[in-house]
Amino acid sequence: MSLTSLARKFFMALTGLFLITFLIVHLTVNLLTLCSDPELFNAASHFMATNLLIQIMQYVLALGFVIHIGMGVVLTLQNNSARPVKYAVNKPGENSSLASRSMIYTGLLVLLFLCIHLYNYFYKMKFVGVHDDYSLVVNSFKDPLFTLVYVVAFILLGIHLNHGFQSAFQSLGANHRVYTPWIKKIGVIYSVIMAAGFCLIAIYHFIF
Numbered sequence: 113m114s115l116t117s118l119a120r121k122f123f124m125a126l127t128g129l130f131l132i133t134f135l136i137v138h139l140t141v142n143l144l145t146l147c148s149d150p151e152l153f154n155a156a157s158h159f160m161a162t163n164l165l166i167q168i169m170q171y172v173l174a175l176g177f178v179i180h181i182g183m184g185v186v187l188t189l190q191n192n193s194a195r196p197v198k199y200a201v202n203k204p205g206e207n208s209s210l211a212s213r214s215m216i217y218t219g220l221l222v223l224l225f226l227c228i229h230l231y232n233y234f235y236k237m238k239f240v241g242v243h244d245d246y247s248l249v250v251n252s253f254k255d256p257l258f259t260l261v262y263v264v265a266f267i268l269l270g271i272h273l274n275h276g277f278q279s280a281f282q283s284l285g286a287n288h289r290v291y292t293p294w295i296k297k298i299g300v301i302y303s304v305i306m307a308a309g310f311c312l313i314a315i316y317h318f319i320f
């Protein structure tokens with residue numbers, strides 16, 4: 113593997129771990145919509161929208177997404193061109209796992225979700241002048257199609273995170289007889305909590 117593709121993998125891993133951390137914060141804040149007092153979520157949302165450090169972090173987050181997605185696409189194109197003989201002939205399982213080959217597809221679908229999602233909330237809150245963030249979020253899940261699209265996206269995100277978690281540690285050089293199986297286990301737990309947590313919010317507001 114060339115030095116540039118090693119560097120790309122390194123930056124993908126670093127930005128991936130950063131996005132993994134963002135999701136923990138994002139899920140925690142959104143779980144507040146399950147509390148009976150709407151002011152709790154509105155206060156947290158207001159804090160996130162006005163705190164200077166969080167405002168700066170939003171640019172870092174956007175940059176993290178751009179680097180992660182850009183490098184992911186380049187690495188996939190590079191891998192495909194380095195392998196002119198197609199997998200069907202080439203025994204896919206011996207070259208790479210299904211999980212790693214599906215990363216680009218689950219990643220691009222999560223990107224599609226992200227565009228829809230930013231329009232649904234970020235755009236409406238920042239540019240359309242919606243002030244009651246709690247009502248916007250809660251009411252959006254009254255639409256069954258909206259909820260279905262979100263739940264499917266969360267499951268795809270969970271699949272993406274499950275492989276991404278352990279892959280990030282591997283790319284950063286953490287390959288260890290004892291630790292690697294643990295990293296894999298933590299990755300499974302993390303991705304299930306993320307997917308189930310976001311699904312819980314969507315389904316709860318759909319039903320109640």
Ligand code: HEM
Pocket residue numbers: 138142157160161170173222226229230233234237245249266269310311313314
């Ligand atoms: C039930 C699930 C979710 C809910 C209710 C939700 C809600 C929100 C809301 C209300 C905002 C606007 C925040 C603001 O601008 O003040 C937002 C922004 C955002 N969401 Fe989500 N979100 C969910 C899931 C996700 C997932 C799974 C991802 C990532 C794949 C994600 C990525 C983002 C990003 C990148 C932003 C813009 C950055 C920010 O404003 O913090 N969200 N979300």
